[in-house]
Amino acid sequence: MVKLDKSDFFDRVYKVVREIPHGRVSTYGAIAKAIGAPQSARTVGYAMNASHNLPDVPAHRVVNRNGMLTGKHHFAGRDTMQRLLAQEGVMVEQDCVVNFEGLLWLPDPLL
């Protein structure tokens, strides 16, 4: 029985997010697809909420498909997310990742 517990959903999201290289960004949709749930992009963001407890999950590197820091408001500080990104060399202007497409990192489907 290769039954995959739905609880793994979060774990899977975390695993993928953890694989995001330093100084790179990814999208909820891409992660959702990587875990085999392209329609669950929303749930991915939900998982990010719980990921706050996991320092290994760089949720700040996850933005929406537009490259907007939609979840920045959920971080401790008002601009914590942007600061973390800037710290990695990711420039953010108006809550949008500069050269987002260039910094965008797509997870391995094999993962």
Place this chain on the structure above:
DNA sequence: GGAGTGACGCGGC
């Protein structure tokens, strides 16, 4: 056990 919510994505107007 049902209903509401949410850090998205896409389609339609």
Place this chain on the structure above:
DNA sequence: AGCCGCGCCACTC
């Protein structure tokens, strides 16, 4: 071309 609304999936109360 921008703006509005719906759908989907997992989780909590």
